[in-house]
Every structure is written in structure tokens, then in C-alpha cells.
Amino acid sequence: MAQALELQNYVGHLIRRAEQVHTALWYRHVSREITSQQFAVLNALSRDPGIDQRTLARFTSLDRSTVNHIVRRLTDQHYVNQVRDEEDRRRTLLSLTVQGAELLDSLIGPAKNINEQLLDALTYTERQQAIDILRKIASLDDESLHGGP
Template sequence: MSTMRIHNAVGHLIRRAMQAHTAVWTEEVGTELTSLQFSVLNEVRAQPGIDQRTLGERIALDKSTTADLVARLVRRGLLERTRDEFDARRNVLRLTDAGVQAHAATLPFAQRTQRRLLAALSAEERAMFKRLLAVVIEASPDGT
């Protein structure tokens, strides 16, 4: 009978890396805002008036997950969603004042999370690690 060395398996390592990210995120940011919710706020902050479909594409989320995240952030008063005045099929997004404040308050901790996760790597290794992850993601069946 043949077996796999699970501790060297890519899926296992990716899962463990995600667990490490979640643990550090929770220590740095807390549980009030998830890293995915922060990604939404960050992208809308970078491009006020972005439509919901484009937002989902930019942060690599499917349509229903994007809609759910946006709805949650709207209910919490962090995002404002309105119909595009030129195309009623599109929802455009902007941060509310509370959303701007939440983003600004979270940003330094999100940045510190990144630094902590990659602290064991040299600058060259960090760049290579990110490049290699991007290659694996691009080569995946859905490219997300």
C-alpha cells in the first residue's frame, strides 16, 4: 500500500499557511473585521464607485460571495451600495464615513500581519514566495 507524506503535501502546507494567517490576523486585527471584509473595504477605498462585479473580479471572489460580503458590510454601515445611474443592472460601491474609519484603523494592523507572516524570509525570498504563489494561482483551473 502506497501513502503520501502529508506534511509535505502542497494542499496541507497551504491549509497550514492559511491557519497561520488567520491566527496572526486575529492577534493583530481581532474578530471585528475579517481579512476578506478588509479586502473589500481596501479595494473600494482604492476605487470609490467600483461596481460590485468588478470588485469581485479584483479580489477573486465569485458573484454570490461578493454579494454576501457587500450585503454584510452594508448592514454594518461600512459600505454604501447604490444603483449605477447609467446602468441599473450595476451596483456601485462607496465607503461610508464609518467604512473609511474602519479601513484606516485596520490598515496598519493588516500591514503588520503581512510583515509578521513573512518575517522568517529574506526580502528576496518574500518576493519569490509571492511570485511563486501567483504562478500557482494563475495556473489553477479557474485562475483565481
């Protein structure tokens, strides 16, 4: 008979559960229309207007097909503007529209609030430790994830 894991001690399970909690809070307190991934795209374009989709994917840690889908949707909703790069016609440069910037501004406060709600269960020291640990896990590179060269 196979030996079962104790899911309460399994990192992957806990990360998935934490994501479920985040998603529920996001839906309840931030937006039912804009996902946290779409928010990440809007935020990245606010910080670095005029970047291309490949750079946007890297900045948001999203795969290129997901970024392509999100950009297409946000463009259709008039939140993102796309223009051809005059120096390299193969590239499309992205920026927020006025509507996109206004939308982002309306989401930032509630997004900060749910971040605080998630961290409220922790002491100040635990908060920094949790953020440091999550950053370390999130920064695993593709080589580590795929077992080496």
C-alpha cells in the same frame, strides 16, 4: 493498501496551513470582527470607489456569492454604501462610507504588521521568491483550474 502522501511536501496542505497561520494572526492582531476577506473588499472599494459587485469580485478574487454576502453585511454595518447606476439600472455601484473608510484606516497598519510577521521567517531574497511563487499559483486562471476548454 493505498500509499499516503507526505503532507509536509504537499502544496495544498502547506497552503491550507499557511492560511490557518494567517487567520490566527489576523484574529489576534487585526480584528475579531472584520475578516481578511472583508478587509479585501473594503480595500478594493477604497482603491476603486463606484465599482459594481462583479468588478469587486474580480478585483478581490472572491466568487460573486461571497462578495454579495460580504457587501450585504458591510452595508448593514454602515461601512459600504450602495447606489443604483443611473446609466444602467441593473447595476449597483459600491463605495465606502465615512465609517468604512475610518475602519479600513484602522486595519491597514495591523494588516501590514501581520504580513511582515509572516515574512519574518524568510530572508529578503526568500521573501520576494515566496511572493512571486504565491502570485504565480494565485494567478492560475479558471481554464487551467478546470482542465482546459
